[in-house]
Amino acid sequence: MQFCSFQNQSIHYQYLPGAGVRNFVFANSLGTDFRIWDEVVTRLLPHGSVLRFDKPGHGLSESGSGGGVEWYGQLVLALMDAHGIDRCVFVGLSIGGLMGQWLALRHPKRIEKLVLSNTAARIGELPYWIDRIATIKAGGIAPLADMILGRWLAPSFLQNNTATVAGMKRMLEGCALPGYVQACATLRDTDFSGQLQSISLPTLCIAGNADGAIPLADMETLAAVIPAASLRVLEGVGHIPCVEVPKIFADAVLDFVHSKLSV
Numbered sequence: 638m639q640f641c642s643f644q645n646q647s648i649h650y651q652y653l654p655g656a657g658v659r660n661f662v663f664a665n666s667l668g669t670d671f672r673i674w675d676e677v678v679t680r681l682l683p684h685g686s687v688l689r690f691d692k693p694g695h696g697l698s699e700s701g702s703g704g705g706v707e708w709y710g711q712l713v714l715a716l717m718d719a720h721g722i723d724r725c726v727f728v729g730l731s732i733g734g735l736m737g738q739w740l741a742l743r744h745p746k747r748i749e750k751l752v753l754s755n756t757a758a759r760i761g762e763l764p765y766w767i768d769r770i771a772t773i774k775a776g777g778i779a780p781l782a783d784m785i786l787g788r789w790l791a792p793s794f795l796q797n798n799t800a801t802v803a804g805m806k807r808m809l810e811g812c813a814l815p816g817y818v819q820a821c822a823t824l825r826d827t828d829f830s831g832q833l834q835s836i837s838l839p840t841l842c843i844a845g846n847a848d849g850a851i852p853l854a855d856m857e858t859l860a861a862v863i864p865a866a867s868l869r870v871l872e873g874v875g876h877i878p879c880v881e882v883p884k885i886f887a888d889a890v891l892d893f894v895h896s897k898l899s900v
């Protein structure tokens with residue numbers, strides 16, 4: 638188990654040295670911990686090292702006052718620095734994709750290639766996050782868990798993978814409220830609309846057309862606005878493709894990483 642202290646908060650992370658020259662850094666979605674990348678990581682390790690982490694209040698990270706897209710981005714940079722990672726292939730899912738956009742805009746030299754999975758320049762509307770925060774503060778996560786799983790997972794996956802779904806529900810309900818609420822507040826407050834045309838990095842956008850949280854149109858806009866972006870749409874896949882179709886996800890990342898696309 639690996640932990641570090643970042644701004645007085647205990648952060649759970651994992652650094653796995655890999656065989657290849659690349660460094661893959663993963664950033665999670667709201668309510669999930671870094672285990673969602675397990676099967677993708679197994680496939681990427683022959684190609685490079687892996688760094689992944691739990692946001693405050695998620696997984697084994699402490700649930701303190703840390704949060705905000707810049708705070709999360711600085712945490713990523715600190716973890717990279719601690720492991721001598723100068724540049725990485727950054728793979729961000731949902732709110733993790735917002736961290737990727739922040740890094741690509743503010744610290745582009747630290748990113749070799751960018752993978753934005755199931756994310757957008759702005760995720761959801763302001764009233765949606767205000768309401769989610771108020772409901773969670775009043776009653777906790779459990780009463781919303783089934784609704785959230787319906788946003789996360791495609792209907793066919795929900796129906797056919799009951800053991801995995803039960804495990805993911807426990808992962809979600811295990812989040813500590815302050816950290817979870819901080820992440821919701823980050824989603825409420827972050828909007829990169831109007832800025833993304835200045836991202837100059839090769840970028841792969843991955844969408845699922847059964848995503849219950851991010852409309853496909855938002856991913857299409859993201860891929861259209863970032864100059865060197867391409868879009869891969871996964872048919873019948875929901876918000877967390879690294880869990881639903883890890884082999885397809887890993888292959889998409891590897892094809893992108895090995896492609897000659899550069900700017």
Ligand SMILES: O=C(O)CC1=CCC(=O)O1
Nearest residue numbers: 666667731732785788850
């Ligand atoms: O929890 C959800 O509704 C899904 C989600 C939205 C942003 C994110 O990171 O996850």
